[in-house]
Amino acid sequence: MADDQDKSQQTEEPTAKRLEQARESGDVVKSGEVNTFILLGGGTLAIAMFGKQAALGLGHALSLFLEQPDTMSVDGAGLAAIFRALLPQIALVLGPFFALMMVAGVAGHVLQSRPSLSFDKIIPDFSKVSPMAGFKRMFGAEGWMNLVKGLAKIAIVGVAIWTQLWPERGGLEAILNQTAGAVVGDMTRLLFKVLMASLSALAAIAAADYFWQRMRFLSRNRMSKQEIKEEYRQNEGDPTIKAKIRQLRHERARKRMMAAVPSATVVIMNPTHFAVALKYESGKTAAPVCVAKGVDALALRIRAVAEENDVPVVENPPLARALHAAIEIDDPVPPEHFKAVAQVIGYVMRLQGKLPARAAN
Numbered sequence: 001m002a003d004d005q006d007k008s009q010q011t012e013e014p015t016a017k018r019l020e021q022a023r024e025s026g027d028v029v030k031s032g033e034v035n036t037f038i039l040l041g042g043g044t045l046a047i048a049m050f051g052k053q054a055a056l057g058l059g060h061a062l063s064l065f066l067e068q069p070d071t072m073s074v075d076g077a078g079l080a081a082i083f084r085a086l087l088p089q090i091a092l093v094l095g096p097f098f099a100l101m102m103v104a105g106v107a108g109h110v111l112q113s114r115p116s117l118s119f120d121k122i123i124p125d126f127s128k129v130s131p132m133a134g135f136k137r138m139f140g141a142e143g144w145m146n147l148v149k150g151l152a153k154i155a156i157v158g159v160a161i162w163t164q165l166w167p168e169r170g171g172l173e174a175i176l177n178q179t180a181g182a183v184v185g186d187m188t189r190l191l192f193k194v195l196m197a198s199l200s201a202l203a204a205i206a207a208a209d210y211f212w213q214r215m216r217f218l219s220r221n222r223m224s225k226q227e228i229k230e231e232y233r234q235n236e237g238d239p240t241i242k243a244k245i246r247q248l249r250h251e252r253a254r255k256r257m258m259a260a261v262p263s264a265t266v267v268i269m270n271p272t273h274f275a276v277a278l279k280y281e282s283g284k285t286a287a288p289v290c291v292a293k294g295v296d297a298l299a300l301r302i303r304a305v306a307e308e309n310d311v312p313v314v315e316n317p318p319l320a321r322a323l324h325a326a327i328e329i330d331d332p333v334p335p336e337h338f339k340a341v342a343q344v345i346g347y348v349m350r351l352q353g354k355l356p357a358r359a360a361n
Helices: 002-009 016-024 032-067 076-110 131-139 141-175 180-220 225-236 239-263 297-308 317-326 335-352
Strands: 266-269 274-279 289-295 313-315
Touching: 016 225, 032 076, 032 180, 141 180, 239 274, 239 289, 239 297, 266 297, 266 317, 266 335, 274 297, 274 317, 289 297, 289 317, 297 313, 313 335, 317 335
Parallel strands: 266 313
Antiparallel strands: 266 274, 274 289
C-alpha cells in the first residue's frame, strides 16, 4: 500500500538532475528493437559491401572438398592440417563482415544513450532469483506486453517477407537448373529483397518501441512535489537560510555605511525622508562620492550620526531625492548633478572657513 501511495504521489515530470542520476545508476532508455534494427541494417550493409567477395572467397577455400576429396587425409593429423589451412582464409574472408556487424552492435547501444560506467546493474539482486518475482515478470503486465509485442513483430516482419517472396515463387523451381554463379546471383537478389522488407518493417517497430521505452523511462522517474522541493533546496539552498544570509549581509553593509558617515563632507536631507552623505577631498577625488544613503528611519539615523560628529547637514529636498535615485554607495556624483552638489559643498566649506569667498563664487 505504501508503494502504491508513493506511486500516486509521483505526479511531476522528472527534472534534468533526476534523469542524470538515473543514467548514472544504469537506468536509461533502451529498446531491444532499435538494437535489432541497427544490427540487421549493419548486416545488410556488410552483405552489400563484402557479400560477393565473401561468397567467392568461401567458394575458393571450400572447393577442395568438392574437387579433391580423395586426396584428403581424415586422420587426426590430416584434419588438423586442413583446419590450419582453412581457418586463416575463412577469417580473412569473413573478418570485414563480422567487424562491421560488431560496430553495428555497439552503435545500437551508443546511439540510444551516452555510455556510462555503473556498477548498480551488475550487483547481485537476489529478488530476481525469487520464483514469485519471476512469475510476476512472466505473467505480469510487462510479460504480457512483451508477448504481444513479439507476436506483432513476427506478424509484421512475416507479412513483409511474404510480400517479397510470393511473387517470386514461380522462379524458385527454375533456380535448380541454373549454374552455380546464376544461383548465387538470384539468391543474392532475393536475399536483399527480404532484408529490405524486414528493415522497413523493423524500422516502424523500432520507432514505436523506442517511444514506448522512453515513456516508461520518464514514468519510472516521475517525482512527487516534495521531491521537487527537496531538489530545489539542494540546488538553490534553503529559502529561510538564504533570507537570513541576506539579512546579515544587509546589516553588515548598513554598519559599514554608518561607520563612514562621520568622515562625510556633507549630508543632504529632504528633510526627513531622504538622506545622502557625500565625501569630497580636494585634490584626491575628481568628484564627491556617496558614502551613505537612506530613507525614512535610516535617513534620520544618518542625520543623527552626522550631527553627533559635527558633519554639516543641508536640507535640499529636490537634490536629496535626485541623488538618492541616481547613485549607490561608493559611486561618484553623476555629471548632471555636479553644479548643484558643488554649490552645496562650496557653501559648507565657506562656513568651515576652508574656502575663500571669491574661490567659492
